[in-house]
Amino acid sequence: MNIVFRLLVIASLVLPFAACKKEEAPQQNEAKVAPPLPTSSEQKDWKPYLEYKITPHMGGITSSPYVYFLPNTDAEDFEGKYQRQLEKLQADLGRGMTEGVMLVFASPAQEKEVEMIETAFKQVQPGTMKGVKVVFIGTPILGERVKVAVEPAGVTYIFEEAK
Structure with a gap:
């Protein structure tokens, strides 16, 4: 006792x-101090920056985010990398995205990244991606283009300024 x-x-x-x-x-x-915007085309150099930007938006996410990243347009075999990334995004969207999924788009080649998003989201039926978060890290002007491309799918669109 x-x-x-x-x-x-x-x-x-x-x-x-x-x-x-x-x-x-x-x-x-x-x-925690924000890491600076990376200047390289290496995805590994972007990892701490991306983690810092997307962590506040992880509420309700049930799996690891899908990250779509393009190097700078002057990178070796950029067109091949762009095409493979576009095909991967189209395949992922074609399989369907369920609630609790996050798609993250960031790139030093922001204009091409937006072009890829606009092209891929044309195939998505309106309202079929409810509960999916789409995070775009870039400039406000490009962010508006992404918003127009992805919102018809029913996603929760999140813009993070690249700075």
């Missing part, structure tokens, strides 16, 4: 401190 009583006393002393530490953790994450 003495042991049980001691364990209860210890637990009652430790729990308040454990709760305080949990409350402090989110405050540390909020103060």
Whole structure:
């Protein structure tokens, strides 16, 4: 009985401190400094930036985001990479996207990325992608073009300015 009583006393002393530490953790994450906009065409260099931009929008997402990335237009075999990325996006959209999915579009070649989005979303039937989030990271003018292309599908469109 003495042991049980001691364990209860210890637990009652430790729990308040454990709760305080949990409350402090989110405050540390909020103060995280934004990584700079990458200047390279390497997707690996964009990863921390993309994570920073999309993390606030992950609520309700049930799987890893689909990230569509194009290198700069002067990259070796850019046209081939563009075509493969377009075919992948069309195939993904053709299979259908269910609620809880996020599509992320970011690229140093923003104009070509938008062209790819506009081309691929032409095949999507209106209202068939409810509960799907589409995140475009780019300029406000291009963001408006993306919005016009994707909203008829019923997605939740999220624009993040590339800066």
